[in-house]
Amino acid sequence: MKDQSKELPGRRDVVLATLGVALATGLATGLVHGTALFVSHRVFGGITFQSRDFTWMAPLSYAALFLGIGIVFAVVALIRPRLVPTWAVAGFFVFFGVFGLMLPIDQVSKYASCILALGVAVQAARVMRPSSGRLGGHAWRGVALLATVVVAIWAAGDWRTRTARDRALATLPESEDGSPNVLLLILDTVRASSLSLYGSQLATTPLLDGWAAQGATFNWAMSTGPWTLPSHATMFTGQYPAETDASWTRPLPDSLPVLAEIFRDRGYLTVGVVANQDYAAWDSGLARGFYQFDDFVRGAGELRLSNAWMQTEFMGRLWGARRPVQLWNAFREFDLDLEVTRQNRPRRADMVVDGFLEAQAAHPDRPFFAFLNFFDAHAPYYSPAEFKTIDAGDDLRSEYHNAIRWIDFSVDRLFNELNSRGVLDNTIVIITSDHGEMINERNFTGHAYYLYQHLLHVPLIIRFPRAVPAATRIDRAVSLRDLPATVLDLAAISDSRIPGSSLVPVWRDSTVQLSPVFAEVARVPNIAPRFPTSRGALDAIFDEELHLIRGPGDSVEVYRYRTDSLELAPIPASDTVAAPGISSLKRLVESIRKVPGAGAK
Numbered sequence: 083m084k085d086q087s088k089e090l091p092g093r094r095d096v097v098l099a100t101l102g103v104a105l106a107t108g109l110a111t112g113l114v115h116g117t118a119l120f121v122s123h124r125v126f127g128g129i130t131f132q133s134r135d136f137t138w139m140a141p142l143s144y145a146a147l148f149l150g151i152g153i154v155f156a157v158v159a160l161i162r163p164r165l166v167p168t169w170a171v172a173g174f175f176v177f178f179g180v181f182g183l184m185l186p187i188d189q190v191s192k193y194a195s196c197i198l199a200l201g202v203a204v205q206a207a208r209v210m211r212p213s214s215g216r217l218g219g220h221a222w223r224g225v226a227l228l229a230t231v232v233v234a235i236w237a238a239g240d241w242r243t244r245t246a247r248d249r250a251l252a253t254l255p256e257s258e259d260g261s262p263n264v265l266l267l268i269l270d271t272v273r274a275s276s277l278s279l280y281g282s283q284l285a286t287t288p289l290l291d292g293w294a295a296q297g298a299t300f301n302w303a304m305s306t307g308p309w310t311l312p313s314h315a316t317m318f319t320g321q322y323p324a325e326t327d328a329s330w331t332r333p334l335p336d337s338l339p340v341l342a343e344i345f346r347d348r349g350y351l352t353v354g355v356v357a358n359q360d361y362a363a364w365d366s367g368l369a370r371g372f373y374q375f376d377d378f379v380r381g382a383g384e385l386r387l388s389n390a391w392m393q394t395e396f397m398g399r400l401w402g403a404r405r406p407v408q409l410w411n412a413f414r415e416f417d418l419d420l421e422v423t424r425q426n427r428p429r430r431a432d433m434v435v436d437g438f439l440e441a442q443a444a445h446p447d448r449p450f451f452a453f454l455n456f457f458d459a460h461a462p463y464y465s466p467a468e469f470k471t472i473d474a475g476d477d478l479r480s481e482y483h484n485a486i487r488w489i490d491f492s493v494d495r496l497f498n499e500l501n502s503r504g505v506l507d508n509t510i511v512i513i514t515s516d517h518g519e520m521i522n523e524r525n526f527t528g529h530a531y532y533l534y535q536h537l538l539h540v541p542l543i544i545r546f547p548r549a550v551p552a553a554t555r556i557d558r559a560v561s562l563r564d565l566p567a568t569v570l571d572l573a574a575i576s577d578s579r580i581p582g583s584s585l586v587p588v589w590r591d592s593t594v595q596l597s598p599v600f601a602e603v604a605r606v607p608n609i610a611p612r613f614p615t616s617r618g619a620l621d622a623i624f625d626e627e628l629h630l631i632r633g634p635g636d637s638v639e640v641y642r643y644r645t646d647s648l649e650l651a652p653i654p655a656s657d658t659v660a661a662p663g664i665s666s667l668k669r670l671v672e673s674i675r676k677v678p679g680a681g682a683k
Contacts, residue, residue: 096159099168099218103175104152105145106221109228111179112141112389116235118183123365129333130365133378134243136388138236141228143388144182148175169214172221173207185390185420188608192418250346250373254448257349261449262546262573263509264345265500268317268453269489270310270358271460271529273518274303274539275647276486284472286486289494290513290543297511297545298554298589302644304599304624305517305562308537309530310361312603313516313562314368314455318342320566320582322674323602330607334367339579341566342371345451348575353450355437357429357457372453376429376437383427393420431458431492439499446503456492459485459519461528479521507547510572514562515540523648531606531613533622533631535643538601544585546572554589559624561599599624600674623667623674628653628660630667640664 116137122128130136152171159166177199184195210217274280277287279294280301306316311334312323318340319326328334342352354375356362363369363377378384386392392401399412429437434454442450458464463481465488470480472487493513500506518537520526529537540562544550549572564582571584587594601622606615614620618634629643640660641649653660 093160093163095218096163096166096168097156099221100156100159100166100171101149101152102218102221102225103168103172104148104155106224106228107172107175107179108145108148109141109225109232111148111182112144113228113231114179115144115183115389116140127333127335128331129361131360132365132388133359133380133384134364135236135239135378135380135384138232138239139385139388141232143385143392144179146385147389147391148178151175151178167214168217169207169211172210172217173203176206177203182390185394185418247373254351254373255347255349257449260508261348261350263449263505264341264350264451264569264573265509265511266317266341266451266453266569267493267511267513268314268455269459269486269513269515269541270362270455270457271517271519272486272489272515272541273536274515274541275518275536276483277541279543280541282483284483286472286483287490290490293494293497293511293545294513294543296547296552297543297550298556300542300544300556300558300560300585302557302559302624303514303540303542303562304538304559304601305515305540306601308517308533308601308603310358310516311366311368314362314366316563317514317516317565318368320563320580322563322600324604328367329604333365334370336367336370339577340368340371341569341580342451342453344371344570344575344577344580345573346371346373349448350451351441351445351448352452353438353441354453354455355429355434355441356453356455357431357434358455358460359429359457362455368453374441379427379429379433381427390420394418395420428457428464430464431456431489432495435492435496435499439496442500442503442505446505454496456489458489464488478527482519482521509546510569511543511545512565512569513541513543513545514565530603531609531615533601533603533620534649535629535641535647538622539643544568544572549586551589556585556588556592558588558592558596559599559626560585560588561597563597563600598670598674600671621671623671625663625667628663628667630664630671632668632671638664638668640667 119130119132119136123130133139155166155171180202181195181199184190184199276282278285279287279291279299305313307313307323311328312326315321315326315328315334316323318334319338321338326334326338342354346352352372354369354372356375356377359377364375369375391397395417396412399408399415403409403412434456438452438454459482463478463485465484469488469491470484472484497506500509517529518540519529520532520534520536523536524534526532542560542562564585566580567582568585570577570580571586583596585596602619603615604619606613609616614633621632623630624643627642627644629641629649631639640653641651642653643649
């Protein structure tokens with residue numbers, strides 16, 4: 083008969099060693115991932131798609147995942163210790179960690195990553211096998227050391243954030259008496275045609291319609307690009323997208339002056355509250371100049387998604403499985419590609435409003451420059467249950483319209499609260515969007531890959547009672563490139579570093595010279611060949627009647643956008659009536675391209 087008193091301690095040692103190895107390799111993997119992201123952003127200027135806390139959240143996230151798997155091994159060890167020798171467990175976690183670190187690297191195939199990870203794991207297991215009996219002790223000492231490093235990183239990061247904010251506030255110069263506030267509201271992905279303010283048959287913006295009547299509404303405002311970062315960059319700098327150098331992988335560079343810096347240097351409290359955590363967050367370059375910039379929401383969701391494994395389609399389905407069939411589908415549709423959008427806890431419209439109101443209330447003596455980005459009308463479209471009645475359908479279009487109505491309600495609450503605080507009428511309010519959306523038009527849903535009107539035609543409302551006449555509708559086509567110059571003009575600030583023309587004279591003189599209504603999108607990497615941007619860049623330009631799109635190989639499409647809203651009837655080359663306008667637009671595109679740096683790709 084076996085001596086159970088001798089067998090049980092052996093099992094305990096194996097269990098403890100297994101858990102120690104899981105935690106140590108998890109923490110180590112996370113520190114490597116966090117360091118790689120840190121270097122990518124700080125040294126190479128890349129976009130991380132993670133919060134500022136990734137350097138300490140990644141180790142915790144990997145450690146939690148590895149520990150969960152380690153518990154499974156530990157249970158097996160309690161039953162059959164010899165089935166899970168510590169060196170083999172360590173080799174498995176080395177493989178799992180290395181393969182996980184390779185997942186975000188699209189240029190390397192999953193098969194190549196697997197072979198590389200397997201080779202590293204085999205060598206690691208070979209090295210550890212002779213000292214397998216002492217591996218548990220080494221692992222727990224490693225856990226203690228690595229955990230100390232993680233805590234130190236967290237503490238240093240929080241200290242740095244608090245210190246930087248205190249220093250920024252302490253060095254903020256005095257503002258001029260009577261300086262107006264600036265409130266820039268970006269309704270991410272909201273196209274003009276879906277607003278009741280712009281003729282939609284659905285009551286998507288009944289509250290916003292009332293506020294718009296107190297200022298100027300631009301009927302034909304056009305974005306400079308069909309996706310977030312370049313368009314936002316234009317509204318911050320006055321530069322066309324290619325001039326900003328902001329792209330899918332590169333943030334807005336520090337070399338370009340931005341509005342937030344200009345207002346900060348004049349004593350303004352600069353606050354950004356951003357719901358788009360992909361291309362408008364801290365690492366996009368848009369946070370520069372802001373005293374306070376809120377984007378990611380700390381919580382369990384952010385922690386969970388701070389490792390590459392949990393960002394995969396497979397783990398997303400596995401995590402969301404609530405029924406056996408969903409669990410089966412997760413394995414049946416096994417996919418280790420990373421999800422395109424890695425939102426953790428979304429910052430909904432009410433959270434955006436509350437975040438700004440809290441910041442403003444903390445410093446009521448300061449004029450503010452505030453940038454608020456609402457993301458609810460971006461896929462996946464969101465609205466609370468009580469707002470799902472505006473469009474009673476159950477398709478994407480209905481979800482989109484209901485999301486706009488939810489934003490309308492939230493913006494109205496913001497204005498009412500600022501009005502009750504007595505600051506609204508001394509605030510330059512600008513409401514616009516970075517780009518529009520296509521919802522099954524041309525059998526396409528989304529944005530970023532075309533330059534059709536639905537992607538570029540955006541709302542633009544300016545309210546500032548002492549300078550902007552109420553109940554004004556501007557029918558002229560204008561570019562969001564002129565928005566920064568307009569903000570500075572209304573605030574009585576002169577800064578030659580911001581190009582463009584102010585829109586202020588337009589409501590007095592409709593013939594005043596403005597920037598060309600030009601838009602562009604660079605080639606998009608790794609997309610299906612059916613999209614034109616898979617083959618090259620696109621340009622577009624508008625006059626008061628025509629919309630010209632120039633595609634790869636100098637292909638040209640021309641539409642009468644004001645009467646052909648879906649742009650389904652291209653103007654044929656034989657149309658002699660439109661020929662002079664088309665030639666003029668082509669020359670204008672070329673003239674923009676010949677300006678040094680302007681739109682150069």
